[in-house]
Amino acid sequence: MEQIVKNPADGASAYNFAYLDEQTKRMIRRALLKAVAIPGYQVPFAGREMPMPYGWGTGGVQVTAAVIGPNDTLKVIDQGADDTTNAVSIRQFFAKTAKVATTEKTAEASIIQTRHRIPEKELREDQVLVYQVPIPEPLRFLEPRETETRKMHALEEYGLMHVKLYEDIARHGHIATTYAYPVMVDDRYVMDPSPTPKFDNPKMNDMAALQLFGAGREKRIYALPPYTKVKSLDFEDHPFEVQTWEDECGMCGARDSYLDEVILDDKGNRMFVCSDTDYCAERQEAGHRGPQHHDQPLGTSKREEAAE
């Protein structure tokens, strides 16, 4: 446990390895162990103030800090991308406080902290996926009382979850919940995978990697041990479906990945790109090309086309 960073050259020297003190990490690890022992159950933990605002991943950061070691390689994604503000700052945070190696490659990472997405590439047994969770309670939409929702979990009273789905179908003709889509874990606990898109729900099922969920503001931790059964809730006559796209990724031509829509101008031009930047980059390196890929950085090609 003696992992205190001694480096007077930077401001991190006064902090313990990975920012949190060892007692706090032990407390979080105890919560994690309990969470792993009861898949899908929300374990309360004494969430700490972190040097970032709530909503920026304070829960995920605390979980990562509790499980990370000096030999780990960390990857952080935000909406699937490695290069967004949130991802960059959390990656730098651990590079500074824990001196760990960081990567943007899914295959090279031992710990992946994520907000929203599960990487397209299949995860392995030696990897840990840490989710940043804003609202851990799936029943809150219809039952705001925490005392009541806890009782409902304890007694497996999950009819209310289907009321939400019923309401979706009644209003939209199909289950319109596209993210934070409730799942049944190990035939026992209903869990909110929030805020991942439902596209990623099937990946949670029977995943080889350990999945840990941290909600900083709500001070809850929950987990899915490797190879846990995760089933998305649905109706017999309205079965669970994931999103599909008519387009392919404009850059790499992928048709099997989660696509983001990018508005190109104010004339209705748009394109779709993989939300998982690493997946997209890897495919491009392997020679895959999408219709908007002109072997140039995005944007320049458009201007040139206009000039022609």
Place this chain on the structure above:
Amino acid sequence: MTQTNEPLLRVDNLTMMYGDRVGCKDVSFELRPGEVLGIVGESGSGKSTLLRSISAQQEPTNGVVEYQTRIDGVRDVYQMSEAQRRLLMRTDWAFVHQNPRDGLRMNVSAGANIGERLMAIGDRHYGNIRSNADSWLGKVEIASERLDDLPSTFSGGMQQRLQIARNLVTSPRLVFMDEPTGGLDVSVQARLLDLLRGLVHDLNLAVIIVTHDLAVARLLSHRLMVMQQGKVIEHGLTDQVLDDPQHPYTQLLVSSILQN
């Protein structure tokens, strides 16, 4: 009306104390399937306390509440596990609140409100749930086209009828009602009472109805219990109690109704 000799509900020496204060004291009665029991009395006489204690919402200080369950025979309601009790409360029992906002989910549609109990007991077929909800809407005289509307867009009387439909969808055998017509104007009250009387008869429901309105009690209930200061002071057939009251308080209560 089919009546068996087995009581559906048996309340024995029920006492609810709030510290030194009496909520209700030494109440005993039996209720048979299809029977409607009215509990009347002035405000603060312990009617609602009694109803809460019988309906497993508030454990009494003393006394026993036994219910003839469908599968397990006679069970002491407060000796059941919480899971069993809550299952009983949302399947075989129903509770109609005075204020429909307490009994409805205001932020989901009428159909979802009616379907909630079905989904709670494991119904997972959207089409079936929806058609069931639709037919119940018809039974409480609400147009089908309102199925997907929010209860907040309903009038007070419609909300109350929706609450009744939502409660009866699992075919309960025992219904608790706390002032179901309170807060409704007289003509709406009359229609609601008419509807209730029809449903009670058709579905052979046992009902315990708390009201301070003697007219409601006379219309709906077969038997009447009059309460004062937490105690039952008179108990008998409704017509008997109202036409020939024995206790001075009941006499006062009956004489306070405007006669023509």
